[in-house]
Amino acid sequence: MPRLNAGDATRREAAGHGPDFLEALARGLAVLQAFGPERRQMTLAEAARAVDLPRATVRRALHTLVTLGHLESDGRLFRLTPRVLRLAAGYLGANGLSSILQPRCEQLSAQFGAPCSAAVLDGPEIVFIAYGQPARLLNLTTMVGLRLPAFCTALGRVLLAGLPEAEMEALLQRHPPHAVTAQTELDPLRIRRRIARARSEGFALVDQEAEQGFRSLAVPLRRHDGRVVAALNIGMHSERGTAAALREAVLPTLRAQAADLACQFL
Known part of the structure; x- marks a missing residue:
């Protein structure tokens, strides 16, 4: 050798x-x-x-x-070539999360008339593993597999909050924040405070930090032992209401869904 x-x-x-x-x-x-x-x-x-x-x-x-x-x-x-999709199909078929969460995302999207997504953490990014959007918004593209920075997204912040403190800190230090929109928070201390708040409150609400004119609210999805395995999110255009209105309308339902799903995650 x-x-x-x-x-x-x-x-x-x-x-x-x-x-x-x-x-x-x-x-x-x-x-x-x-x-x-x-x-x-x-x-x-x-x-x-x-x-x-x-x-x-x-x-x-x-x-x-x-x-x-x-x-x-x-x-x-x-x-x-399309053959690379076999790699993604293998993951989506093997992990079980996608098959559980895809119908929930479609259900919630129809209920709120807004996009609903589920994601997991992959290093400094989130990766969508399930996605639903209202029929009026359907197009030929899929959001499954989309990657976004974790530090400035609602999904990302609840997933980062689910990591052990030392692991989260090491990840944030290795990957400094960068501007995605004019509203993206770039101050390291404030980013950590928002992640800590997501951990203590059990949700994260991000207002136009990841996409201009778009707000999103996410909750962690936990296994029966409390470990965070994914996150669930509803996003709405800012003209549909304030951040407070989004929280009032969406948070109770997402929390109920998270509690219902916990027993299905191995």
């Missing part, structure tokens, strides 16, 4: 990955994840810059991903 050179071994030890960490797999996944809305297609050079890896390494990763069917290429540009 080939041995790591001294430089690779030192970097791996510093990162805490351990001797069984597959560097080639990690690099291939990094290349795959570099594609998205802002990089729908890339050349070899663009992909190498995106992941900050040598061109030779990225060339091998791209070739492998094309061979496996996750990417396609015209000889110059590379783009994702």
Whole structure:
């Protein structure tokens, strides 16, 4: 079995990955994840810059991903294929949360005439795993899989509040806040106070910090042992009423739903 050179071994030890960490797999996944809305297609050079890896390494990763069917290429540009959806489908089908929460989101969306979403935490971001919206707003896109910053979203704040304090603090320190709208709170102390308030009150209400003209209210979804596994959210355009009105109209129902769902989470 080939041995790591001294430089690779030192970097791996510093990162805490351990001797069984597959560097080639990690690099291939990094290349795959570099594609998205802002990089729908890339050349070899663009992909190498995106992941900050040598061109030779990225060339091998791209070739492998094309061979496996996750990417396609015209000889110059590379783009994702529908096969990558198998990865998402595997998660959505295996975790159980999505199948439980999707009908609830659709039900609540119809009840309030507003979008309803459920999300989990993935590092500094939230990821939508279920989503419902009123029939009048339906379009051809899906919000499942959408990622948003956790620090400035209602879903994110209740999920961050569910972490152990040390873990939450380390995550916030590694990922400084950035402006998403003109109303996004950027002061680290105030962000931590709002997360602490979400923890003590059992909900978070965010007013136009993540999307201009849009307010949202979220509650944590807990297992029977109290561990937070996801969050549930209703969002409304600001012209539909004040933040206080949103809280009065939505919070009791979301809390009731959270209590009802607790027994279904393993």
